[in-house]
Amino acid sequence: MGDSVGDLLVLVIDLHPVWWADHSLTGVVQSSLVLSNAHLLQNPLNKLCVYGYMNTGVYKLYPTEEDLVAGESTAGKYEGFDVVNTTILMRLKDIMLECRDPEEHKQLDGSLLSGALIQALCHCNVMSKNLAIGNILNSRILVLKGSPDSRSQYMAIMNSIFAAQKNKVAIDSCVLGEDSTFLQQASEITGGTYMRVQDHGKLAQYMLGVFLMGVEFRKSFNTPPASKVDFRAACQCHSKMTDLGFVCSVCMSVYCGFRPICMTCNAHFKLPTALLKGKKVTGKRKLENGKS
């Protein structure tokens, strides 16, 4: 074990303008600032990084390049809070001013969670590479998400989750809107905590109560129980969740029934292997399974 170098907390905040049109962003931003300050207060060596993301792009709110050059020595000191808060708020204002036309946003696909996760992981990676040999930086990412998942990001998000797992970066999720299967899987696989907060007024309490703690400390407390994660696959043909499927041996596409040609890779299939194998798989058993 090397010297303690503090923890790195990366906050990733969903700023999807259409979703926030119906919800109050102010409370979420204030709670995030409370959490950021509390995190920096815990240990003068603690590090912070904040990203905002929406459907038009991913924005680094803190630290910006100037903060890094000028503020390295003041970061974490008490007078540093002011810098943190004003930087984040100013950047947010700039971004918000840029997106005036709601029609334009409705044209676009959902918030770019995949891009935000990927950039956050790049940041964690660079931070850990800049340490002296033997020192380990504990990094975690907290995603504050409002808008719904968008299916087109599935592959990028899964690959980021695996990258986070390999680099021992936990992904915490605080979901403000409907449940997110992406983040449920992310938290489950990387060992983070997934939580859905319906009362946005209590957000700051949840943040301080659950997400301020490092992942390893949470084991000793009664943090919210792991949510049920749906690890079933969605079929290519109907986008329906299925618990019994056929997988293309070439491209791993999942189908809910047998089909002669793969939709993704155009492979031509023979009879299902279950039939060729000749083992005791019969249609009869399906009867027992009334769940689907």
Place this chain on the structure above:
Amino acid sequence: MDEEGDGYRWEGNYEKTWELIQETDGGLVDTTTTNAKREKRRLIQQRLSNVKLGVMRHVFLVLDQSVNMEDNDLKPSRFICLKRLSEQFILEFYDQNPISQIGVIVVKNGKGQKISELSSNINKHIANIKAQKACEGQFSLYNGLEIAFKTLSSMPSYASREIVIVAGSLTSVDPHPINDMLTQLAESNIRVSVIGLSAAVQIFSRVSAATGGTYNVMLDEQHLQELLRLQCAPPAATPTMEPSLVKMGFPPHVTEGPLSLCQCHVDDKSKAELTTHGFTCPTCASKYCEVPVECKICSLTLVCAPHLARSYHHLFPLAQFTETPTEELIDDSMVCGGCTKTFGNQKHVYRCETCNSYFCYTCDIFVHDMLHHCPGCESRPR
């Protein structure tokens, strides 16, 4: 870098390792030998681009356990070192090929012995390898291959069939001419790759050439580790591999069910426990602690959606970024598209051809080795 032409450490060129040292933004010194890594990755990708892959694999790991493995050019001895590296190999292999299967064979006293049946049970493989102790007698290429052949030839044809041999011996005691075996292997589309520990042996290179595998001789422990890691990436599909729709179960994860025994520990009295959580087979409702696994009752392969997703980066690799000298950047204030830091005094930057974002050296490596998606492309509105 051609592996065969590499030669031994002492034959190689004088390496100026200090020239690889780079100053990073933090002012710290980063002793990267990753330049070579980047180059290697480029070569692998070149080989694999636009090639169909066999991502479902059945692989036999054949380990030499003859007296030749007692040499201590690897520390503390060849075999002990190999046991440790095989463990890493198995973990890495399942990480990248979660729905594939491995089996382990050791060869000692001129005989092959299957110590771990073809399965996806990681812990069992590792325990079985760990349990191997003394190195005895001679190595036999033929006998090792024969055992693997018998099992692999009956495996379904949509999956890739492979044998990976790690041999420290320079000789082989074979009961029959190896050519017969080679024909059989080639006919059944079994790919044999060999990793040698001491010197190049003609018969090994012939076996791998005849079956479409690779043959490499390690230089040192690190190189051996690297060679094993290369075997983790799925190989190109052979033309005879028939695409197939494989029936699989995606079992729901039960966290608070009734107390019940799981199928995976039921044979082992000491570990069999009543638990409330597990994965239940969608056809026969038997319970397992871990997936992927083949259901013991109805022989359905049980997996989770994330397992399938782990193969995606092999199937849809990220294109290489173009190396550009930093001076050629027009805008001085330009930042890295991954870590958003300025490029400072780095000599080169890396550009994504799709979104034209530039990346620093650290991010280029990280993006290609870990993320497999370009931060720039993923952050663009769609």
